[in-house]
Amino acid sequence: MDGIHDLGGKQGFGPIAVTESDPAFHEPWEGRLFAITQSVGDRSLSIDWFRNLIELMEPRSYLNEPYFQRWYFAMLTGLVQAGTFSMEEALGQGAEERNPPPPAMTLRDALARDRADCFDYSRPVAAVPRHAPGDVVRTRTHMQASHTRLPGYARGRQGSIIAHHGAHLLPDEGAMGRELAEHLYTVEFDAAELWGEEGQTGDTVTLDLWESYLVDT
Amino acid sequence: MAENDPHAAAHLHRHLHSHLPPDPALRVKALESLVVERGLVAPETLDAWVEVYAEHIGPKRGAQVIARAWTDPGFRARLLDNATDAIAEFDFVGNATGHLKAVENTDTQHNLVVCTLCSCYPFSILGMSPGWYKSAEYRARAVREPRKVLGEFGVSLAPEVSVRVWDSTAELRYLVVPQRPEGTEGWDEARLASIVTRNAMIGTDRDLRTEPA
Numbered sequence: 001m002d003g004i005h006d007l008g009g010k011q012g013f014g015p016i017a018v019t020e021s022d023p024a025f026h027e028p029w030e031g032r033l034f035a036i037t038q039s040v041g042d043r044s045l046s047i048d049w050f051r052n053l054i055e056l057m058e059p060r061s062y063l064n065e066p067y068f069q070r071w072y073f074a075m076l077t078g079l080v081q082a083g084t085f086s087m088e089e090a091l092g093q094g095a096e097e098r099n100p101p102p103p104a105m106t107l108r109d110a111l112a113r114d115r116a117d118c119f120d121y122s123r124p125v126a127a128v129p130r131h132a133p134g135d136v137v138r139t140r141t142h143m144q145a146s147h148t149r150l151p152g153y154a155r156g157r158q159g160s161i162i163a164h165h166g167a168h169l170l171p172d173e174g175a176m177g178r179e180l181a182e183h184l185y186t187v188e189f190d191a192a193e194l195w196g197e198e199g200q201t202g203d204t205v206t207l208d209l210w211e212s213y214l215v216d217t
Numbered sequence: 218m219a220e221n222d223p224h225a226a227a228h229l230h231r232h233l234h235s236h237l238p239p240d241p242a243l244r245v246k247a248l249e250s251l252v253v254e255r256g257l258v259a260p261e262t263l264d265a266w267v268e269v270y271a272e273h274i275g276p277k278r279g280a281q282v283i284a285r286a287w288t289d290p291g292f293r294a295r296l297l298d299n300a301t302d303a304i305a306e307f308d309f310v311g312n313a314t315g316h317l318k319a320v321e322n323t324d325t326q327h328n329l330v331v332c333t334l335c336s337c338y339p340f341s342i343l344g345m346s347p348g349w350y351k352s353a354e355y356r357a358r359a360v361r362e363p364r365k366v367l368g369e370f371g372v373s374l375a376p377e378v379s380v381r382v383w384d385s386t387a388e389l390r391y392l393v394v395p396q397r398p399e400g401t402e403g404w405d406e407a408r409l410a411s412i413v414t415r416n417a418m419i420g421t422d423r424d425l426r427t428e429p430a
Contacts, residue, residue, distance in 0.1 A: 001223075005334055005335065006333070006334060007334075007353055008334070008384065009360055010357040011357070014354060015354065016349050016352065016354045016358070016366060016369050017354075018349060018369055018370050019349060020422075022345075022347050022348065023271070024271045024344055024345040025267070026348065027242065029244075029245040029246070031267040031270070031271065032246075032263060032267065033245045034266065034267070034270065035264075035267050036248060036252055036263060039257075039258045039263065040257045040258050047388075051334075051335055053226055056230055057227075057234075058227075058230060061230070063353060066241060068241075069244070072241070072244060072245065073230055073234065076248065077226050077230050080233070081222070081225060081226055081229060087232070089251055089255075090233060090251075091236050092238075092244075092251075094251075095250075095254035098254050098255070098256070099254075099255055099257075101256055101259035102257075103259065104265075105261070105262040105265050105266075106261075109262075109265065110262070110266050110268070111269055111273060111274075114269055114274065114311040114312050115308070115310060115311045115341070116311075117311055117312040118310045118313075118314055119388070121315065121316065121388040122316075146223060147223075151333050151334055151384065153333075153360065165316070168387060168388060171387075175221065176221055186389075191380075194360070194361075195361055198361070200379075200380075203381070203382075204379070204381050204382070205382045206381060206382070206383050207384045208387035208389050210387075
């Protein structure tokens with residue numbers, strides 16, 4: 001999807017608001033929202049669909065809303081779409097049914113849950129990898145209109161494979177609610193291949209790319 | 218309405234956005250009331266989650282890992298080989314560190330981490346990500362003009378030092394291993410950990426200071 005989220009290489013943005021250390025949450029609502037995302041919702045909802053939901057925000061809203069508000073809108077949209085909340089509930093008109101709360105988690109429970117949220121996205125596949133470290137590959141020029149993790153700035157470019165990670169779940173399918181694993185590679189691109197004369201010799205950018213993102217050279 | 222229908226989701230987004238109050242705090246307060254009233258979560262559970270990341274999980278974890286890598290060659294080798302297994306020795310594996318990769322700075326190589334497509338970050342080892350990491354400015358510029366970006370962080374690279382930018386496009390997450398500064402010979406792990414900055418582990422800091430700024 002050629003959405004506004006695909007920011008790599010876009011020009012016109014100003015200086016970075018540098019900080020060296022920060023509180024975990026700058027506003028109390030950020031902490032509450034993060035906590036809600038960690039404890040509510042359909043956990044079968046894939047990370048890919050969640051990311052896709054963020055990308056589906058109206059582009060001006062995407063740029064203007066703070067990071068955790070993008071999470072908020074993605075979560076709310078997903079919960080309305082899944083039928084968990086009615087539109088009226090989502091718009092703050094009160095709960096349509098009231099239920100007693102589930103057992104409260106303690107700090108220790110939440111820490112244990114965070115440890116358990118270490119997911120393994122690798123899957124065994126029968127397919128033999130088409131590439132190996134050292135291979136020169138080219139990325140696809142065109143991607144489908146739905147979710148993908150091949151950024152625009154790295155399409156149709158030539159790079160070298162520097163690592164093979166076995167097969168991982170393909171986000172393009174995960175966003176559609178399907179599971180398909182493909183071989184995953186780290187591909188290194190010379191800065192000049194991506195940015196022309198702007199790129200300094202020796203500088204590189206690496207991306208983790210699935211096999212179907214690549215074409216043979 | 219079908220699940221995972223992008224067209225319907227985009228429509229819902231626009232509808233919600235145009236009907237909800239603009240104030241983020243009010244939006245989240247209403248959402249919290251709703252999830253609690255519907256019995257989806259206990260308020261104490263939300264308090265616990267805030268405490269986890271406000272008090273317990275943060276960049277001090279990563280700094281401990283780096284200090285160990287500086288002092289224990291065996292651990293350094295394990296960290297570079299499989300960082301998820303290595304941080305398990307500290308019980309630090311968790312949210313977004315199931316496929317952690319450690320990348321080491323050298324005299325001729327600097328590593329910088331970004332996620333241009335969203336803001337992927339190894340939460341269980343570095344905590345919540347800084348605002349700048351999630352900003353459009355950083356996401357847009359880090360891959361295209363990393364040396365200018367580093368300059369804004371006060372990092373000036375010699376021409377012989379090349380930059381490798383890691384754009385986290387899959388579920389791998391990256392942890393930069395900064396170089397141990399001179400003048401720290403004989404320091405114990407705790408003292409070494411105290412000089413490892415969060416930004417150094419993302420790659421926007423390079424020459425660590427051995428004295429407080």
